Amino acid sequence: MKYLILVHSDAHFLERWAGLTDAQRADFGLGHRALTDELLESGELVVSGGLADPALGRRVAVRDGATTVTDGPFAEVKEHLAGFYLVECTAERSLEIAARVPDAVWGLVEVRPVLGRGDVDL
């Protein structure tokens, strides 16, 4: 099965981030890199990435064939997606991996199964 590990961020996180030393921030970044390298090596990684600032997000809507694009930032968003890991492994292992994401210390990591093709004849 494939699982998407969502790394969230919110105002609290940004406050805490501001209070970290340079060394602590470096450890954080290295933790992500080490995890990606390890998952690449184990063959479990499909893709991972960190997302640019949510202010750079743009919303796209198509109405009557016409496309409108709205530039961010979008004020009402309390929590945003900061990064993701798409992995292929067992359910149990997906939780192990999620626990290794540095952001997990702040409870900002979520694991969601990706809908697969199933294996059944109905």
Place this chain on the structure above:
Amino acid sequence: MSGRVEDLLRELAPQVLGVLVRRHGGFDACEDAVQEALIAAALGWPVDGVPANPTGWLVTAAQRRLIDTWRSDSARRRREDAVSASVGDGPVPDEDDTLALLTLCCHPALNPPSQVALTLRAVGGLTTAEIARGLLVPEATVAQRISRAKARIRAAGGRFGDADDETRLPAVLQTLYLVFNEGYTASSGDALQRVELTREALRLTRILHGLRPADGEVTGLLALMLLTDARRAARTRQDGALVPLDEQDRGLWDAAAIAEGVALVTGSLATSAPGPYQIQAAIAAVHDEAARPQDTDWRQILGLYEALAVLAPGPMVTLNRIVAVAMVRGPAEALEQLDAVATDPALVGHHRVDAVRAHLLDRAGDADGAREHYRRAAARTLSAPEQRYLLDRAAGTSTRPG
């Protein structure tokens, strides 16, 4: 590359690799060398024609690559000389090497995704890109799984075992079945040039059956694949939606595959001890032999699920047996049994419990209850086609004649 050359190379790949591993050991270096020889052949043969002794040509080419590899490593001079001395005109490969290779690829030190990737590459002769397309993961991921698997096999000795071949046969069967399911559950009819993993699994299982014709479970797996794949054309609609067994157009089923599957499983059940693959094949055979859904011999299916529950118990076997109970003895008794097993830890919160309950309530005439449980099952399933099917059922329950 022409299809004929491609098929020939896939067929010869495990034989060539087998000769090299048997002779020199070092599975990973041999596998690299064989890959290069296959590439050279794929490029050259369509232009220059297929050599008179294609296996010999590939063995010679692969051994030259192996020598080149060792030549760059001066500490291995003496081994290189030994190899040079042994390069002949291509020996007759031992067919059984394929089984030894399959066993090596399903080494217990490897996890299932690695076993699948390595089997497809080393035994199936598929390229990394083809495997990646088949498994719907990036090529880099597959390449990594393969190289890591080879490193693990190297660490474990990388040579053919002989004493443990038979004990590892179940792992080989499981891997082939995994490959089959990967292909079978892929959406059919997409325009992508997908590698036919289903066909590949059937081809490899057929080879294995040729090597172990008296093994009931090998025969059972081959029969199960044939009897399942026979329904492929009928199980999805044009738009990719799943068609349940009782609504499939049976005229689209592959009669030749069914006949072969039925013959295989009938023969093996008569001559060997029954195992899980044979029982599952027998169940598929009973379904496939019914000209219309109402002709299905549910009593026989119920008996087979009862046997399967003894041989290989599991949550899905439990639920499928309950569906058979409903067909033989009515939905009320089946619902009672479902209530009894729903507290089993393996089944708590499982979407299939809700799906079965919805089906039973629907048959019992409780449309509201059925709709509710179809919705619950849809919310919990991890399969996209199944989710769609369950939502369709939820929407249609109130309008369908009971």
